[in-house]
Amino acid sequence: YFFVLFCFLLTVVLVYLIRQSPFGMILSGIRENDRRVEFAGISIRNYRLAVFVISGIFAGLAGALGALLESNTDPFSAHWSHSSEPVLVSLIGGIQTFTGPLVGSAIFIVLREIIERFTQNWMLWFGIILLIIIMGLRGGVVGGISQLFHKRGSNVLISGGDR
Structure with missing residues (x-):
């Protein structure tokens, strides 16, 4: 349980840091209006790919921790x-x-x-x-x-x- 709690707290801190970074601000801009961000000269394709990879990492971590807590999968x-x-x-x-x-x-x-x-x-x-x-x-x-x-x-x- 402590390992899961540690991973949870680490994930919360990482998500907070990502949201407060310039990368996170650009992601917020893409969420609100992706065309404006593109007109500002920022390639949104790479940002979307990066977010997809990051969310996949978090989802994989959640699945692994869930399997660890359940001790089996079905x-x-x-x-x-x-x-x-x-x-x-x-x-x-x-x-x-x-x-x-x-x-x-x-x-x-x-x-x-x-x-x-x-x-x-x-x-x-x-x-x-x-x-x-x-x-x-x-x-x-x-x-x-x-x-x-x-x-x-x-x-x-x-x-x-x-x-």
Whole structure:
């Protein structure tokens, strides 16, 4: 468990450093508007290739650590319902936020445990809850909470300025 925790913390630090670097800023620009980045004279093909390789490394590390924790693998680990969990976790927490996948994974685990206690069709009910989260909170839970605080803060400034 300590090795997995170490790898997790190392991965979090690496992702944070990548996002704060000039490389990460260019990746953010590509995500927002790749044509503008190309017009700025930056070849986005190489950046996309680099991100694909980096994400493959992280996915491979996650798979290896998962197999290490489970101590075996079976065909279910390749089933779409199991392999789509990282995508669902990211959607719940928020894709464009740093802490979104962490919050999303905590919510996913807690919701799954609660729903599994009441029904065997936990995926159906989880899908309904996921749709509500996606439709109600466009940026995931973390993005929705930050938007809520930004709206509340702007309303305070507007009402405070009218006095």
